[in-house]
Amino acid sequence: MWGKTLLSFCCFLFLLISNYDGVLTFKISDVDLEIFRDSGFEVSIPDEPGLQRVFYMFQIDDLCPALMDYITKAVNGSWVSKQKACIQNNDKVHISLLVQYNDQIYEKTETRVIINTRLLTTKNSKSRNIQFPSGDSECQAILSPQKASKKCLPSQTIVNSGRQVCQGDLIFEDNFSGMNLNRSAWKHDIRHRLYHVEEELVAFDDAPRNCFLKEGDLNIVPIMASDVTQGSFKLGDRCTAVESPEKECNIPQGSYYSIKPPVFSAQIHTRNSFSFKYGKIEVRAKLPKGDWLFPYIMLQPVSTYAETHYAKQLRIAFARGNAHLRTKQNEDISGNHLYGGMLIWNHGRAEQYLRDRLSQAHYGDDYHNYTMIWQRDKITLMVDEEIYGEIYDGLALFNEKCFIILGVTVGGFTNFNDEVLQKDVKPYKNTEPRAALSFWQNRDMWSSTWGKQSSMLVDYVRVYAD
Structure with missing residues (x-):
């Protein structure tokens, strides 16, 4: 027996x-x-x-x-x-x-x-x-009492603390089970994104309505602004901009090309507390649903800031918030289509190395486990413990420790590329001077798709040594 x-x-x-x-x-x-x-x-x-x-x-x-x-x-x-x-x-x-x-x-x-x-x-x-x-x-x-200790297998993982880890060690975890966000682990981005080549129609803030813990989940909630034209927008000393404080922290009153942010959301990161090179990261989350919403579940090199542009990214998982969205070639790029992989910049243009998985249901309909295994010679992408892609090219560009970013943004040139979308699908064009104003003026086309399901809910984040 x-x-x-x-x-x-x-x-x-x-x-x-x-x-x-x-x-x-x-x-x-x-x-x-x-x-x-x-x-x-x-x-x-x-x-x-x-x-x-x-x-x-x-x-x-x-x-x-x-x-x-x-x-x-x-x-x-x-x-x-x-x-x-x-x-x-x-x-x-x-x-x-x-x-x-x-x-x-x-x-x-x-x-x-x-x-x-x-x-x-x-x-x-x-x-x-x-x-x-x-x-x-x-x-x-x-x-008992003979010793049967478990052997520590060497790991390729490097953590910011410099401590030696064994294969399979849990090196970071947040279950979001407390009353408030752990501010020693996570920091907020506080800045607006209505400028530069990756213009996103959002301002990130640390307001409780945009980011809070409830019933064991991190809630990141995009909320439409009540007004975009009256008064100026100033974040003051709270602004976390690094690259262009004069652009990211303020919007002058009466600016012709810019309006105040049409959407307020949140984005948090571990740049100051935790970073690692090589390993396995698991995020159990329910992605946001709503037109032109885009989740950020990704890693970014420590030599860049969450605030800067032209930053390489390891995108653990994303699916667009739109329930219905197709390309000019009739490819389904709605929230039923999951992607993961790398984004790098080459002479000012974004190049993506992605793998994908098409589902019969929107990835915002339920929780899923999103996993990226980052190794020296390969990136493996998984959803609910099933491998849906592997990447071998471009890994040399990620040769340093990366930190974790979680957030929800709106729009973005790369996230919603006009070149691949059918004509007149979007209520604005990325390259037009007053794109944000067009988005706001046509809010009747997209605001009805937003609601409780537009929040991104994160159950946990875990990182293991590999």
Whole structure:
């Protein structure tokens, strides 16, 4: 049942099996798991009148050898097993118990997932036998307290802290489970985008209405402005512009070519707190729905700022907000079409190395897991654990650590290229002098497609060493 065991346990196991009658009238308490830095872990269940013996078996990440321990006496009110095996980030620990209670035998199994040396999830089952990998030989079980530490496999990942990491280590995580955004990890962009070659019809701000946490999700909400022509637009000292403060922080009153931003949204980044080179990033998110909305889930080199233009980007995933949008060649580029890949600049022109996946449903209809595995010689793109593309070209241009960007913008020359769109599909043209004003004046064409579904909801962001 348990594979090869030590002879000293044979009599006990025989007793357990022979006494087991299948009637579960006693409920085993949940197992308490405590992790000690670099010195193993400890599991325990509380003592109760009638408890006689406890048999523990452990398996870490389905690896052999398994560990087991036979406890015949409670200590300080608990049935405790101490193990010297080290548990690392992202490990799964299977714990199985056989308990003798009033001469009857009860069994329980729990699975724990370890993230940042704390328990992320717990799965309980009433009855489960540990199954070991099939092969020519069974999994050898060893008795505590022999050490069975997990080997650290070298990783190509480099993190900004300079610490050495092992393959599979979780090196960044935000589950957005608090009351407020973690400002030590994330910083806001505060600037408008109504200028330069990538003109976007939006201003990013840190207003609570545009960015907040709710029910375990990061909410990034684009909101249409109430007016665009009256008064001037000044961000003052809050502005985070670097490249062109005079353009990104202010819009003069009465400017013929510019209006105040027609949409306010949010964009956050980890440039000041976390960056990495090579690794696996997972983002579980629900993308925004609404005409001319565009999500930013991407990485950007640390030598550039989130505020600058002509910045290379690793776009983890994007799908346009439009429910219906086709090119001149009748290609579907609506929100049913998912893309991921690279954007680089060549003499002022954007070049994209993309892979794509067409779905029957809009990617804003539900949550999906978007994954990019960034390696020296390849980028792998996945959605919901399925690979939909690999990129081999252009990787030499991303030879430094990158930080994470999350946001929702509106328009953009590259995001919605007039050259590929059918005529008169957009209520404005990218190259016309008063494009933003045309967009605003024709808001009846697009504002009805916006609503609660126009927010981007992010469940979590996780980065693993590769």
